[in-house]
Amino acid sequence: MAQLGLIGLGIMGRPMALNLLAAGHTVHVYARREAALAPFRDHPQAVIHASPAEVARQAEVVFTVVSDTPDVEAVLFGPQGLAEGLRAGATVIDMSTISATATREFASRLAAQGVDMLDAPVSGGEVGAIQGTLSIMVGGRVEVFERVKPWLEILGKNIVHVGEQGAGQVAKACNQVVVAVTIEAVAEALTFAAAHGVDGNRVREALLGGFAGSRILEIHGKRMLSGDYTPGFKTSLHAKDMRIVAAGITEQGLRLPCASLVGERLQALAETSDAESDSSVLFKLLSH
Incomplete structure (x- = not known):
């Protein structure tokens, strides 16, 4: 069983770490918030550390799952960051969603230490993280x-090597464009239906059976019609x-006019x- 590390025990990182533990691996963890460590305190194969550098000294592969580009840079190269503890031959797998340009720079800096880096952003939300899908x-x-794929297969089902460093982040940006623009399209369609006095629930049901059908129409359309905006993916993160x-x-x-407009919204x-x-919640903007 491998000695793995995972930095960032938030809505995505916590279930990822638990899935790696469930597969029998030892997982070395670090989180800034004390509360995030609670599920790992009594787990026999979880080892809590006081810094990313300590995690790096114990793990052959370290996953990072944090919010934004500056957070990844701090985890990697800040005081007591991973770079201080990583040994030649180690691998960092960054599963955050960050800048492709910055990713290439980070990978180059780690390569100078003999450390490999993969960018491996994800789609599927909290449910996908919990279910390992x-x-x-x-x-x-x-x-x-290819070397680390067995560990990625614990976390996901659709795993695609897209290209060289940064290509994963470019693919994730493409994903976010499609999702954002489709959410806007669904919001506009349901607004159009309501303006014409037609039941949006019936319109959604009809469209789901045709070429306009999508997971976004199914899930986000339901959220819009019910007014329940409990986050599957927060607006602040999608805006980022x-x-x-x-x-x-x-x-x-x-x-790219559609992507630019929805990004502004x-x-x-x-x-x-x-x-x-x-x-x-983009739907709410259309009623103002």
């Missing part, structure tokens, strides 16, 4: 991917992801009391 998009050297998309649009000189919501609501 995440979709995992991987960038990095293919031989490293779309800021990453916006930076990529600027870097490449692209014109999510950012506007992220600055309100709906920041912690599910991003399907």
